[in-house]
Amino acid sequence: MKQSPDAVMLFAAGFGTRMAPLTDHCPKPLIPVAGKPLIDHALALIKATNPARIVANTHYLPDQMADHLRPLGVSLSPEQPEILDTGGGLRAALPQLGNGPVFTLNPDAIWAGPNPLTLLRKAWKPDQMDGLLVCVPIAQTVGRIGSGDFDVNESGRISRGADFVYGGAQIVKTDELHDIPENSFSLNVLWDRMLQDGKLFALRYPGRWCDIGHPAGIGLAEDLLAQSDV
Template identity: 50%
Template sequence: MAPLTDTRPKSLVEVAGKPLLDHAIDQCAGLNIVVNTHYFADQIERHIDGRNIALSDETDLLRETGGGLKHALPLLRSNPVFTMNTDAVWRGPNPIATLQTTWSDDMNALLLMIPRKDAVGHIGDGDFDIDANGRLTRGTGYVYSGLQIIRTDGLSKITDESFSMWSLWNDMLKDGTMYGVPYDGQWCDVGRPDSIAIAETMLESAQDV
């Protein structure tokens, strides 16, 4: 996202006049929210000051997606938990609610998936396929939205401080407990400066309906 991130974290880059972080927070009403911070952490701290949001400080080490979740466990008050990337915006039903209504106790993870045709601004193939029972396999039909419900029990077996979410997902894929549900709306991957205009066009079209 450079040069926009030369002076601020990606999560504070604005889309339609609102930081990406706030686009994500708006989806999470009623939840206990924990925000991981690393790059320009002081800016994020000031941005959320006065809100009922906890900070998981990673300024000492960038822990990646899995390590960041493990580091934040003392601040989380549930298992399973939601995890959400901030580099996207949504058009359609609340994505958190989509996961909540689909979740069942036989799942270890439930990922919100975007059909490749609806993955606005995304470059490249998809990440997974979904079988008739909702289980995920590696594939190209669906793009991972960056939002999931996941059980955190497996984190206790991982001793590394920095690791990818795949360290949890690989075992779940093998034992058939990793599921996906398609999102019935649009999602825009805001990973590059030119994605901002694409995302804003998507959001504006929602207002015209």
């Protein structure tokens, strides 16, 4: 089994309810930010790393997603009739992603700084890690509402906490997904297993990051991108 990831999973199936009314008739990943759909910002990061395969799950308004993604060389993992959440969605896409560790990326964030996928590839140590998550210090986030998700010690080991936000980019081994009985489940279920084994790590992101979880986040993201281009 390969030890380095060569496939990327894009999570694009969600309803985007917090972005309403913008998502009433448009999938959240297709909402424009700085002149192009949100998911195209994510695809630019992905294609810079030259993966062998890119797979996106779809559920809400899937025809719009398919029309946009297929011409861009992205394979689709449709979820019908049930949406499978991040863990179930990743497991369902494994036949297309292949064996071994994979990158995953959430398209609902804007990164101002180094490509997080490039940083992950350089930091990945498959003999020590089952998961490596890009985490952003709270002070470097824009548009984040609430506390963080994790704490990170000096060796990069992760624990549940509030000082770092999971940025939505990771490398993760997928073997244990097959041991989870639920059909629809969050990746948090997999992460908790890795936490118990001491195999979940964080990469501290050195740049800034904007959460586009609500309509106001679009303007914040565009301001962040404009500042980073100066």
